[in-house]
Amino acid sequence: MTISENVAAVLDHVITAENKSGHKTTVIGVTKYVDADKARELVEAGITHIAENRTELFLDKQEKVSDLPITWHLIGTLQRRKVKDVINHVDYFHALDSIKLAYEIDKRADHVIKCFLQVNVSGETSKHGFSPDELADVLPEISNLSKVKIVGLMTMAPIDASETELIEIFDKAKSLQVEIASQNLARIPCTELSMGMSQDYQQAILHGATFVRIGSKFFK
C-alpha cells in the first residue's frame, strides 16, 4: 500500500471512532522509521502533525521539510542536557517525566511550551513517567513554572497488554486527566490525552484519546 492509501485507511477508522466517542482526535504521524522524503509524502497525504522521538532526528527532519506547514511533536524521553537544543523548536512535548526536566524546560524556553505529563498508568517498571500517586505532589510545583503549560497526560500501554488491560489503562488515564483538569491549577488545563499507537489507536479514541501517535501503520 502507498502512504496515501494508508493515510486514507487510518483516517477512515479514526472518523468512525470519533463518531462513536463523540470527540475529535488529532492524528500525529510518527516519522522516526523513515527518511525526510517519506515524511514529506505523509504530510502531503494530509497528516500535518508530525512526531519524532529523538532530538537529533527531530532537528534533522524539521530542517529538511521546513517548507511545509507542520505542527511538531517531540514524543520520546528527553535528556536534560539536550533541552536547550530542541525545546524552542517543539510545538508539543509529550514526555515530561520528571520535575528536574520541567525546571530545565522552564529555564531554556523562550515561550510557553505545551507539554504532556507522561504517566505510568500500567505500573510497568521499564516505563518512564510519573506514577499516578506522585502527581499530587508534582502538580503544584509544576504549576509555578511560567514556561511550562500542561495541556494533558500521555501514557503508553505495554506492548503485550491484553484487550482488558488496555482498556483499564486508557480508562485510568482518562479519569486522572479529568481529575487534574478539575483542580483548575494555573498553567495546567490538562484537557488532552495522548494515547494510542498503530496497534491500539481505535480503542484509545473510544476511551478518550484526543491525540494518537501513529507510525508503522503509515509505512507498511
Ligand SMILES: *Cc1c(COP(=O)(O)O)cnc(C)c1O
Ligand atoms: C514510535 C512511537 C510511536 C508510534 O508507534 P507505532 O507502533 O509505530 O505506531 C508512538 N509513541 C511513541 C512514544 C513512540 O516512540
